[in-house]
Amino acid sequence: MADPQVKQIGKYKVEVIREKCISAASCVVIAPGVFDLDAEQIARVISQDGNDDETKLLAAQSCPTMAVIVTDTESGKQVWPL
Ligand code: SF4
16 A cells, blocks of 8 residues: 555656647646746657646647657556556
């Protein structure tokens, strides 16, 4: 069991497929602690812990080109896209 005294770090890992990103920035709007646009206006991950798992998943689901992959690091399974 997880120790409630220990700060829980989310279990979802996000990655951006640069070739798919069209700079829509909805991921950045929803999860600004996790995503940022680089100098080429392509999304990049600035921190895995900048927002919680639910927000990270919502951000990934908002991407019009499904450029954000979400993986559950506990199960090793891909959570998004399905
Ligand atoms: S929502 Fe998708 S297309 Fe838009 S910036 Fe993020 S990764 Fe790129």
